[in-house]
Amino acid sequence: MRVDLNCDMGESFGRWELGADAAIMPHISSANIACGAHAGDPKAMRATLRLARQHGVACGAHPGFADRAGFGRREIPTTPAEAGDLLLCQLGALHAIAMSEGVRLAHVKAHGALYNMAARDRALADAIASAVAAFDRSLTFFGLAGSVMLDAGRRAGLTVAAEGFADRAYEPDGALTPRSVAGSVIDDVDVVVARAVTMVREKRVRARNGADIRLDVDTLCVHGDTPGAERLAAALRAGLEHAGVRVSAFAKASAPGAGSEP
């Protein structure tokens, strides 16, 4: 029994630092690295790639809307074609920095509003999955467990990883409760760890209305930009391992030379 622990990383920008990347990295297995559009910059990309390599953590691209002021969390009306191009430019940018570090990317996880929109909108999900596949068919595509993103990824010929959020409330239909709703983010570390263990071992989660819903997750998200994120990451890893769940990267980067050509 195993699961991947992923965390958004590399979200500093110029003079502005964000996230406890160095403290969190030892506890996770996959790093989603901001690509300089909603957050991050070339320097942060490189530093994060190095930090991940040092800890044996799989690196992935974390593309989002080109909206620093909104941190990629505002749903900007976007055509599927625009979304695919947005993703390609960011994936390519991180890939290039990674090449110069001798690191190969293993996965792609859309960020914030782009992720949420793609989880609801099949055309958008198809566009971003196709963009990933056009770039490198060996990349794993992360998507919300139970959402159209996973179908879109498979349809594009990609390996997909179903993602769960142990610190977020769920609606009965499997959607995440919007952040604007009170109680949508769970702060109690013990509760989060318990939910994570249940998700992985029993493939279910309790929704906001009290009903259990089925959820089959390959990777769990740790939010890295909240206070205490490193404690949560450490507790999640310890709690999962204590419950007999091995934490390891879901996506493996392909060997150099393989898979990245059209």
Place this chain on the structure above:
Amino acid sequence: MRVDLNCDMGESFGRWELGADAAIMPHISSANIACGAHAGDPKAMRATLRLARQHGVACGAHPGFADRAGFGRREIPTTPAEAGDLLLCQLGALHAIAMSEGVRLAHVKAHGALYNMAARDRALADAIASAVAAFDRSLTFFGLAGSVMLDAGRRAGLTVAAEGFADRAYEPDGALTPRSVAGSVIDDVDVVVARAVTMVREKRVRARNGADIRLDVDTLCVHGDTPGAERLAAALRAGLEHAGVRVSAFAKASAPGAGSEP
């Protein structure tokens, strides 16, 4: 006897259109495509890649400072490491869009202030040449004829192309006369064509002080964002061919699968 004709392309941005790309493309052999930092955006990149492919024109990356307001023409103080990363992110972005179009990039030419600074500053030239090599050793590196850029490119293991500017005045030391100096840009099409032919056939150019200086060029630049650029491009091509000079791309993209891995 042959030469490459290159032109900066894809410099539109969102609602703003710039350059007569469609009218110029039939006359040139290499397109330097803006990568979304000083100019261009994903849509313009894709459109330009398609247009170039349609005309059999070699595609290259044209990275510049991330300075839309200054169109990449302001010399922003930058460390070599920052310049390399700047270049990698833009090269990677264009590469990713190109992959999804089935196009492979053939060359890299720095834009504006980044080009000018690298032509004077060996450390900067080394940094951007190394960045190109780290990404794909098969890319040709364009640099000002006679400048340290060419040494830097060779040192990084890259094929280099020496660039001449038929419509720009030269200083006796081979540097371009700064745009702020009156007469630095030559508007008379006949004069520009004559200078181009002399550059290619006789490997020399007349400097501003009247002295002939030696200049060995592989590629000539056509400025695409000036009024009448399409007429100049057509005249240059016709004039060169009339003088027995064949116009063809200097850089050839490597076959898919070759060269792009570290």
Place this chain on the structure above:
Amino acid sequence: MRVDLNCDMGESFGRWELGADAAIMPHISSANIACGAHAGDPKAMRATLRLARQHGVACGAHPGFADRAGFGRREIPTTPAEAGDLLLCQLGALHAIAMSEGVRLAHVKAHGALYNMAARDRALADAIASAVAAFDRSLTFFGLAGSVMLDAGRRAGLTVAAEGFADRAYEPDGALTPRSVAGSVIDDVDVVVARAVTMVREKRVRARNGADIRLDVDTLCVHGDTPGAERLAAALRAGLEHAGVRVSAFAKASAPGAGSEP
């Protein structure tokens, strides 16, 4: 019988030029000047203020979303408080340049998506009207004829100007037909002029379903960024004057020293 002709102006950005401002200015009575967020920059602001002053055209602020890539036309989710602050910063910026030119602003017209959202959403309309009033109660607030913007402006204590669009199709409820619908933009200059005259003289417009709807307009919009905009502007002015309608600015700037303090 009179009407104001307004046009969006000053939408160039750095190297990118947009709009036939110099050709249109002689025909209009109010210029809505981009404030450097969705379009424009300090240089364009100053040039446009000078051009307007030269032609005796009233100057107004034309604030929009801080979204150059989308030209302010994408509906970005925004709270009323954010919208008010967005407007204030842009209005203040243009006001400062105007002060240094000895020009006083006469009106404010929201741009693109911000305008469209405010025309539908009373809370947003209230927020931007209140922001204008907090800055300078003597400014006239432009809003879509028949929309909640006008009520919001009046409630904030502002003079309001009801705006009509002679070159846009209308829905039976008085809303503009979205640009995505075929036929939403009317290209035939004669038709546009005839609609303008009917709007002003008969206070009605024919909606897309053929029904006449009542529309009481103080100002008509000329779209300045479309090909042939200067011909349309000239034709509109000539047609209106031929029909006995005087074209003059609706909003007058207050005298220096008056009205601009809280």
Place this chain on the structure above:
Amino acid sequence: MRVDLNCDMGESFGRWELGADAAIMPHISSANIACGAHAGDPKAMRATLRLARQHGVACGAHPGFADRAGFGRREIPTTPAEAGDLLLCQLGALHAIAMSEGVRLAHVKAHGALYNMAARDRALADAIASAVAAFDRSLTFFGLAGSVMLDAGRRAGLTVAAEGFADRAYEPDGALTPRSVAGSVIDDVDVVVARAVTMVREKRVRARNGADIRLDVDTLCVHGDTPGAERLAAALRAGLEHAGVRVSAFAKASAPGAGSEP
């Protein structure tokens, strides 16, 4: 005997927080508020204005290069006219938010590279001083003690405040030692306080070569974005007051209605 303590404030941007504004504000007398170009955004401007008002701290504009990635610390080649317009747009933006809070601005202090360039370049200093004067002649203009900025401010008809930096090393000619030089920033709080007291009481500072140079300062800068800035601010205030120096704002905002019209 009195001096002003000023600190750069409001440098957060969207999701990114920077500076211990709430902890520092009680100790200073003037807040230089970022205007959304190199740092800050409308939300941060408003929050900082409120915080300053609450503590009776004078508010000023802190305009810098429109260069978030470089935090306004990169010297971007700029004409005097461009610098003046840059300043006006930012001053106007903050002024507009301030109007809506019932706060009047008292001073203007250029930020980072713009400040450093203006301290060396009289044409640039004249341009930004003239821009301030064109906007509101009652604003106080902050400039490096002993630099051309103060002459420029006086020439433009402004009250000027000479600024000293107790935590920065000085060159024998009165210029600040560049940050790139080791020892240019003084970390020892006791040393900084002692230097501040000497600057104010004895109108001199010891330069890097050991020589005493004369320095007549009206205001001392506290750097707010360094770790421990709040302790430094508190120590500076206590140390100055202990030495019989009263800390109070140099610049007073003019009464509403006065001074702000051309």
